[in-house]
Amino acid sequence: MARRNGCLIGCLVAVVLGIGVLVLLLFGIGKVVDVADKTLVDPKVYEAVKVGDSETEVRAKLPSGQTFVESALKDGGPAEPADSQCSWYVSSAGDANTVLRFCFKDGKLAEKADYRMK
Template sequence: MAQRKGCLIGCGVALVLGIGLAVLAVFGVGKFLDMADRTLIDPEVYAAVEAGDAESEVRAKLPSGDSFVKGALKEGGPAEPEGSTCAWYVSGAEPVNGKETVLRFCFKDGRLAEKAEYPMR
């Protein structure tokens, strides 16, 4: 009888752990998809905007950019123009040499002051 109880307890623990891992996997996939939705941008959008374009028009073409990976996207890029506000995105293009491309848009005085692209570190 004790052996049977031990087996049932072991199976119950395994079931609870399995369900917990499944929940974590779904949560992780959800976070990844949310990050991609907020930071992924079509390279054609990047090519279509030019320095001097109105900030409101450019931002209307961009996703929110709010993501937990924002800090990682900032690394390795050129210096930000003084007095500007920048937004970072991941290019939807194929990786170059195994690295994703970061697309940065910097705004100043209601205009796109600069755009830059560089490999993610």
């Protein structure tokens, strides 16, 4: 009887661990989808906006960009313009290593830059 209970407990532990791994996997997939929704920008949008355009108009065309990967996107890019606020995105084109940066100052797009992520 003790052997049977040991096997039952072992099976229950395996099932609980399997469910835990599945939940973590789904959570991870959800985070990846969330990052994609908040950071991917179509290169056509990048090309369409021009330096000097209104910040409000430009930001209306962009996703929020607020994700935990923002610090990784900052690495390797050109220096940010002084006194500006920048947002970093990933190009939705086939190459996911292209970073698109938009910097705003005084309510206008002060600079846009694209570069390869390191």
